[in-house]
Amino acid sequence: MKTFIVGTTVIVAAAFLGAAPDASDQALAKRVAAIKPTPEELRWQQIPWVTDLAEGQRLAQAERRPIFLWVTGDDPLERC
Amino acid sequence: MSDEAVIRRVSTSFVPVAVNLYKTRNAKDAGGELFRSVQRQKDQYQGIWIVSPDGNVLAGHHEIKSHETWTQEVIEATDVALGIFGSVQPRQVEAANPLPFRGHGVQPDGGVCLAIYARQMLGGSRRTAPAGVAESRLWLWDGTLRPDGPAVIDSLALAAEQWSALSPPETKVGTTWFVPESVARLLCRVLVPSSDQSAMPRPEDAKQARLTGTVESVEGQQARIRLTGVYEAVHLIEGDATRPVRGTATADGIAVYDLKNRSMQSVSLVFRGTYGRPNDESVCATGAVVEWQH
Numbered sequence: 001m002k003t004f005i006v007g008t009t010v011i012v013a014a015a016f017l018g019a020a021p022d023a024s025d026q027a028l029a030k031r032v033a034a035i036k037p038t039p040e041e042l043r044w045q046q047i048p049w050v051t052d053l054a055e056g057q058r059l060a061q062a063e064r065r066p067i068f069l070w071v072t073g074d075d076p077l078e079r080c
Numbered sequence: 081m082s083d084e085a086v087i088r089r090v091s092t093s094f095v096p097v098a099v100n101l102y103k104t105r106n107a108k109d110a111g112g113e114l115f116r117s118v119q120r121q122k123d124q125y126q127g128i129w130i131v132s133p134d135g136n137v138l139a140g141h142h143e144i145k146s147h148e149t150w151t152q153e154v155i156e157a158t159d160v161a162l163g164i165f166g167s168v169q170p171r172q173v174e175a176a177n178p179l180p181f182r183g184h185g186v187q188p189d190g191g192v193c194l195a196i197y198a199r200q201m202l203g204g205s206r207r208t209a210p211a212g213v214a215e216s217r218l219w220l221w222d223g224t225l226r227p228d229g230p231a232v233i234d235s236l237a238l239a240a241e242q243w244s245a246l247s248p249p250e251t252k253v254g255t256t257w258f259v260p261e262s263v264a265r266l267l268c269r270v271l272v273p274s275s276d277q278s279a280m281p282r283p284e285d286a287k288q289a290r291l292t293g294t295v296e297s298v299e300g301q302q303a304r305i306r307l308t309g310v311y312e313a314v315h316l317i318e319g320d321a322t323r324p325v326r327g328t329a330t331a332d333g334i335a336v337y338d339l340k341n342r343s344m345q346s347v348s349l350v351f352r353g354t355y356g357r358p359n360d361e362s363v364c365a366t367g368a369v370v371e372w373q374h
Contacts, residue, residue, distance in 0.1 A: 031204075032371075041082060054109060054111040065165075072275065
């Protein structure tokens with residue numbers, strides 16, 4: 001997950017700072033930083049989520065432990 | 081869900097499963113059947129259910145008493161579930177990135193998956209407020225630019241042909257091209273920063289979706305492309321004509337194109353705009369980022 005978080009930061013650097021940044025680039029980079037989630041906001045990604053409920057039940061039966069089922073109107077692990 | 085105590089409890093005691101309500105409740109597979117059974121046992125629209133391996137609901141959590149107590153509410157739900165189920169051995173499983181191509185790389189079929197972030201914003205100076213914002217709402221742009229609430233994390237898959245529309249037709253400085261509207265429309269989902277897909281504008285909701293590329297400079301083997309756009313969409317939440325939501329935004333960003341390999345190296349597109357009910361002054365300020373790198 002650390003790679004995931006660091007990677008998104010690199011994109012900003014590549015796009016805005018790779019070439020000589022002008023004032024508008026810096027303003028855009030500042031806006032990007034304000035919009036994107038902080039690492040603290042993304043800590044839930046440290047949980048080893050399973051995105052297939054049937055597979056989750058199979059694992060729960062094999063491991064003899066309950067399922068923690070999180071259901072929301074978006075895809076908690078992105079919509080792609 | 082980003083609280084350390086919740087992360088530790090969920091990761092070590094349970095099999096954590098995260099699914100989309102709209103897909104799961106209609107799914108015809110075993111997962112869909114289990115979800116419908118779970119929902120019948122403990123009727124809640126969405127939220128958290130804790131379920132035994134054989135499908136019995138042990139506990140649930142839906143109504144948040146307050147954001148301050150949410151963490152404790154979830155911990156208590158897990159306590160209830162484990163009290164019924166019994167103790168479990170600590171689980172040790174590393175989290176894996178479920179979407180390795182999100183925001184990175186080109187997939188074997190030539191398509192890509194753009195990473196999207198959107199959220200309500202505050203601040204940044206009244207000078208940056210979009211034209212047409214009512215005087216009574218300009219206070220939203222006062223102060224330092226800052227988030228107003230949690231970010232929506234989203235993705236957009238582009239097929240190879242759609243992805244190629246972002247590349248310049250030629251790399252001479254000053255070359256300008258319009259991204260086909262059918263592709264530009266795909267981005268209108270960023271206009272409403274709601275994590276619930278029911279409020280997300282679809283391509284057919286776009287009233288305006290114009291995205292333009294201009295080759296700004298060429299240095300060595302890299303062309304720097306300026307992307308600009310103008311967007312407006314009106315979406316009916318769950319198709320309900322009494323619940324329209326309108327989002328507007330301008331887009332500005334940079335892409336880097338590799339001349340030698342004739343391929344995009346990075347894209348970062350930043351949206352700023354407003355959303356609210358059509359013909360209602362009470363708009364909120366929004367921001368979104370769409371990005372990708374090779």
